[in-house]
Amino acid sequence: xxxxxxxxxxxxxxxxxxxxxxxxxxxxxxxPSPPADTPVGLFFATFFPTGxxxxxxxxxxxxxxxxxxxxxxAVGLLILGPIIxxxxxFDLFLAKAFNPVSTLAAVLALFVLWSERARFAxxxxx
Numbered sequence: 001x002x003x004x005x006x007x008x009x010x011x012x013x014x015x016x017x018x019x020x021x022x023x024x025x026x027x028x029x030x031x032p033s034p035p036a037d038t039p040v041g042l043f044f045a046t047f048f049p050t051g052x053x054x055x056x057x058x059x060x061x062x063x064x065x066x067x068x069x070x071x072x073x074a075v076g077l078l079i080l081g082p083i084i085x086x087x088x089x090f091d092l093f094l095a096k097a098f099n100p101v102s103t104l105a106a107v108l109a110l111f112v113l114w115s116e117r118a119r120f121a122x123x124x125x126x
Contacts, residue, residue: 005115009067012108015101016064016080023057039094059083067112074119077112084109 022028034041047053059079066076084106091099113120 005112006070008108008111008115009070009073012080012105012112013064013068013076015105015108016060016083017068019101020057020060020064023054043090043094056083073112074116077109077116080109081113 018028034044036042036045060083063076063079063083066072067080069076084102087099087102088106091097091102
């Protein structure tokens with residue numbers, strides 16, 4: 001079980017570090033932009049020019065590195081949790097498509113969260 005947790009943690013970190021860095025380095029080709037009159041097009045039209053997406057990508061890389069560190073995994077999960085939820089909501093409500101990478105990230109995050117549940121216990125105790 002110890003090795004499964006390490007593998008899940010490193011895979012989760014790899015997903016966010018790679019896709020976060022891809023925003024600036026463009027080593028994975030981006031798909032063509034969606035039409036501007038669609039919900040996805042409107043969503044991206046607000047995110048790209050405002051710099052909001054750049055801030056999210058900084059948090060993705062930071063969260064991924066913290067999860068990979070092993071020592072600050074709980075802090076990394078706190079940063080990545082809302083990002084993962086927003087990605088899943090985007091896929092569900094705007095893109096209306098199944099994205100295997102975001103689903104894998106959510107499953108890995110839940111698994112790592114479950115393995116780190118002792119660190120989060122004080123947050124939910126009365």
